[in-house]
Amino acid sequence: MLKRNTLPICILAAGLLSLYSCKSTEVPVGGEQVLLSTFTTDWAENSFSDESQLGYFFTTPELGSFSMIQGEFNKTGGYEKSAFGFVFSYTADEKGRLSNYIRFEINTAGEYAAYAYDGRTYTDLIEAQPENTAYLYPSAAIKSGYDSINTLKIAETSAGYDLFINGTKTASITVPSGFDGGTGVMAFFSVGKKDQEQFPGAPVRVTYRITDSKAAMQK
Numbered sequence: 014m015l016k017r018n019t020l021p022i023c024i025l026a027a028g029l030l031s032l033y034s035c036k037s038t039e040v041p042v043g044g045e046q047v048l049l050s051t052f053t054t055d056w057a058e059n060s061f062s063d064e065s066q067l068g069y070f071f072t073t074p075e076l077g078s079f080s081m082i083q084g085e086f087n088k089t090g091g092y093e094k095s096a097f098g099f100v101f102s103y104t105a106d107e108k109g110r111l112s113n114y115i116r117f118e119i120n121t122a123g124e125y126a127a128y129a130y131d132g133r134t135y136t137d138l139i140e141a142q143p144e145n146t147a148y149l150y151p152s153a154a155i156k157s158g159y160d161s162i163n164t165l166k167i168a169e170t171s172a173g174y175d176l177f178i179n180g181t182k183t184a185s186i187t188v189p190s191g192f193d194g195g196t197g198v199m200a201f202f203s204v205g206k207k208d209q210e211q212f213p214g215a216p217v218r219v220t221y222r223i224t225d226s227k228a229a230m231q232k
Contacts (some may be wrong), residue, residue, distance in 0.1 A: 014126050057073075061216060072200065075197050077226070081227040085162050086119070088164050089219075095204060115130075121161070124150060125155060127150065128149070154180075163178065
């Protein structure tokens with residue numbers, strides 16, 4: 014059996030109070046949303062060092078609505094267990110706060126996780142677990158340690174999503190019954206608790222860029 018570590022749910026719960034995101038600002042034309050068929054970005058750094066940020070996770074502006082998205086992530090500072098990756102299939106209110114979402118994440122300790130949150134309960138999407146329990150799983154596909162570039166990819170399937178780490182398919186997940194998420198995607202970055210980070214002298218630093226994508230089909 015794979016060694017696994019319980020996710021720090023206290024960080025996840027706190028993060029719900031401090032999600033900074035932007036919904037798509039694309040203007041409908043003729044009643045239909047117009048999206049680019051592909052989308053890439055340059056490297057962008059995200060840095061966190063203020064004690065008010067401890068215990069939360071933060072998102073980029075919405076990257077768009079995609080059926081496939083791939084990005085590179087490089088963490089150079091901060092608590093090794095604080096995760097980063099993609100948050101997707103979410104519902105956001107007018108202030109950008111998420112009422113439900115799926116997260117696909119890794120950390121510099123060589124672990125990954127995928128789980129859904131429906132506004133009440135966390136559901137582990139890698140292995141069936143007791144209610145409101147999710148785990149971090151080790152993966153040899155992850156380049157562990159700081160200043161290591163890892164590529165994460167999410168690809169929509171007829172049954173859910175395939176998840177890839179550095180080209181290796183790590184999991185095929187099914188969206189839980191009754192989960193009402195959309196097709197938006199954002200990158201996210203977690204900040205550890207006070208006893209895990211060393212602020213302000215050692216900030217959490219993660220850079221990322223989107224390297225490939227495919228727009229979601231509009232219904």
